[in-house]
Amino acid sequence: MNKKTFKKFFLIFFLGIIAMSFSMETIVYAAGYDTAGYLQKKKKRKPPKQPRKHIVKHHKKAAAKVIRHHRYGKVVLVPPTGHKVIVVKGRKYYYHNGVYYWSGKSGYTVISGPVGARITVLPTGYKRIYVGTTPYYFYYGTYYHYDPVEKVYAVIDSPAGAEILDLPEGYETLYLGTTPYYYYHGTYYRYDPVRKIYVVIKAPEGLILKTLPYGYKTVVVEGKNRYLYRGVYYSPIKRKGVTVYKVVK
Secondary structure: OOHHHHHHHHHHHHHHHHHHHHHHHHHHHHOOEOOOOOEOOOOOOOOOOOOOOOOOOOOOOOOOOOOOOOOOOOEEOOOOOOOEEEEEOOEEEEEEOOEEEEEOOOOEEEEOOOOOOEEOOOOOOOEEEEEOOEEEEEEOOEEEEEEOOOOEEEEEOOOOOOEEOOOOOOOEEEEEOOEEEEEEOOEEEEEEOOOOEEEEEOOOOOOEEOOOOOOOEEEEEOOEEEEEEOOEEEEEEEEOOEEEEEEEO
16 A cells, blocks of 8 residues: 555545544434533523513502590690690699690699680591580590580580490599499490490499599588589598598489
8 A cells, every 4th residue: 555545544534533523422412411421401491581561559548647645644744845724713724636634743644624624626536426416526535515606615524425436545444343334534434235335424323433533622511521523422431441432422
């Protein structure tokens, strides 16, 4: 074999080897393996991006503002900013947003509105109630009657038969035997479980209070001291060494 023939034979042989190598690699990849014989990991295809939808945000309605007050009997060092001074029978009271304060040695105490106090505008959130056909206005333990002549709302004694859905904060639950009554600064209620309302009633005789309502008067009846508030007499008695006050005629 001469040199020319040998070179031609070697070139054909070399090209054949390369061709076989490419063919094997193609077969291996087609089978899912790499050139070293390891199984290839198939790449997960990402789903095509969806067009962004226009989102409409629904704004919630703002909740009605709830006015918070000090509960009945709460003592504060100073009356609220913006209060008004109301004078009833020579006595000063402090009024702010439907709440009345009585000044004493320890500070200013939250009370029910004193009978005779007058305001020109009812506080926000008042309730109109009827006893028979007579309209009254109620807010945070205080009852009002409108005076059309002077165009003012006058604080009155709690009208018997008036009905409310919720008691003001600071009320007390008192018992006469096993019967519960609800008391708030000189006003007495009974609960009607059928109608689910609280009804103003006359002070139940024999009911015991731990403290007297603010604004009571000391009177003498048959030689004995009694305490009078809104037409109700209270007699001091001792229970376990502590003075309490009993509703009497």
